[in-house]
Amino acid sequence: MNLLEERCRQEIAERLEAGLLRRREARGPARLPRIRIGGRRLVGFASNDYLGLATDPRLARTLARAARRWGVGAGAAATLGGYSEAQAGLEEALARAVGRPRALVFPTGYMANLGLLGAFVPRGRRVYADRLDHASILDAARLAGARLVRYPHGDLHALARLLASAREVAGQSLIVSESVFSMEGDRATLPELVACARSAGAVLAVDDAHGFGVLGPNGGGCLDEGGWGTDDIPLYVATLGKAVGVLGAFVAGSETIIEALAQKARTALFTTALPPALCEAACEALTLVRTESWRRRRLWAHVARFRRGLRERGLPVPNAQGPIQPLVVGAPDRALALSGRLRRAGYYVPAVRPPTVPPGTSRLRVSLSALHEEREIVGLLDVLAASWAAVGGPEP
Numbered sequence: 591m592n593l594l595e596e597r598c599r600q601e602i603a604e605r606l607e608a609g610l611l612r613r614r615e616a617r618g619p620a621r622l623p624r625i626r627i628g629g630r631r632l633v634g635f636a637s638n639d640y641l642g643l644a645t646d647p648r649l650a651r652t653l654a655r656a657a658r659r660w661g662v663g664a665g666a667a668a669t670l671g672g673y674s675e676a677q678a679g680l681e682e683a684l685a686r687a688v689g690r691p692r693a694l695v696f697p698t699g700y701m702a703n704l705g706l707l708g709a710f711v712p713r714g715r716r717v718y719a720d721r722l723d724h725a726s727i728l729d730a731a732r733l734a735g736a737r738l739v740r741y742p743h744g745d746l747h748a749l750a751r752l753l754a755s756a757r758e759v760a761g762q763s764l765i766v767s768e769s770v771f772s773m774e775g776d777r778a779t780l781p782e783l784v785a786c787a788r789s790a791g792a793v794l795a796v797d798d799a800h801g802f803g804v805l806g807p808n809g810g811g812c813l814d815e816g817g818w819g820t821d822d823i824p825l826y827v828a829t830l831g832k833a834v835g836v837l838g839a840f841v842a843g844s845e846t847i848i849e850a851l852a853q854k855a856r857t858a859l860f861t862t863a864l865p866p867a868l869c870e871a872a873c874e875a876l877t878l879v880r881t882e883s884w885r886r887r888r889l890w891a892h893v894a895r896f897r898r899g900l901r902e903r904g905l906p907v908p909n910a911q912g913p914i915q916p917l918v919v920g921a922p923d924r925a926l927a928l929s930g931r932l933r934r935a936g937y938y939v940p941a942v943r944p945p946t947v948p949p950g951t952s953r954l955r956v957s958l959s960a961l962h963e964e965r966e967i968v969g970l971l972d973v974l975a976a977s978w979a980a981v982g983g984p985e986p
């Protein structure tokens with residue numbers, strides 16, 4: 591056996607022993623949030639498809655029609671002929687949706703963050719990231735060769751102190767925060783973040799992966815909700831694979847900043863452009879996000895219903911202000927046990943464990959969709975209440 595083989599075998603055994611082995615289970619086709627796994631139909635509370643658009647038949651028809659015209663792939667990187675009229679149209683629609691002059695599309699949110707930080711953080715400069723920022727932000731800072739400074743989650747006094755002690759050249763350090771935290775479901779306080787960045791002369795980037803589509807009267811995310819200008823939040827990132835229901839991501843900002851990004855972002859330059867058919871589907875999804883506001887209303891009603899149900903059943907109510915409602919149980923095996931019980935009762939809520947979340951905070955990340963039925967939410971709450979006691983609730 592070679593050495594790599596031996597090391598891998600050991601690592602897998604250790605993960606299994608610690609309850610940290612990750613499993614991908616192949617699901618069959620079904621209309622989300624219902625899913626089919628292992629021949630069973632379950633009600634899913636796991637996806638980021640908050641508005642129920644990922645399996646919308648109208649979008650599937652648009653994708654199929656567009657694929658007949660364009661084919662399935664872009665064929666090349668954007669600067670080498672892969673940039674399609676469909677992608678240009680999508681970028682215009684995205685800029686309009688968030689009230690910014692221009693947007694640049696990336697294949698995924700992970701790549702958008704790598705491209706953004708790589709383009710705008712000079713090597714050796716500081717990137718201030720919330721301790722619970724997504725892995726793509728932390729990886730981006732490391733790849734950019736930045737000095738990564740992580741401030742305690744949501745603690746903007748600590749951030750201000752760190753900024754004051756560093757005395758960087760104005761405009762050369764970057765603060766990055768999620769708007770809605772992906773595993774906690776709580777929100778960054780943008781007014782304070784904006785003020786903090788301004789007084790320190792730092793550039794603020796907001797990753798609105800879980801806010802775009804969900805927040806704001808038209809679903810234009812935290813910018814639509816708060817009316818932030820380009821001087822307040824110069825760099826805005828959001829994904830198309832969550833509430834928009836498709837795949838891809840974008841960075842929006844001023845004309846000049848986005849032009850500079852298009853020149854420099856390696857994850858947009860050295861990669862195949864988004865398939866035009868997918869761009870057309872995403873464009874139509876954006877229209878549905880804006881025009882079908884009943885989806886947002888229903889989602890927010892579900893959020894309130896779920897939280898009320900937790901309270902009524904004496905379960906802990908998370909400090910979460912949106913469709914992500916995590917139930918922290920502590921050790922990975924307890925999260926697995928709880929998830930297993932829910933599954934046997936017909937609900938799919940996978941356990942989220944380290945390193946996705948900090949050690950000791952394994953959880954069930956319940957995520958709600960506009961397409962859930964109220965009886966499904968009540969059903970989940972009832973099974974949760976029964977199982978919570980059996981698994982023993984959170985660790986002291």
Ligand SMILES: Cc1ncc(COP(=O)(O)O)c(C=O)c1O
Nearest residue numbers: 698699700724768772799829831
């Ligand atoms: C805050 C945040 N940023 C970026 C990403 C990455 O987005 P994508 O799945 O499009 O790569 C995610 C999701 O995984 C996320 O939660």
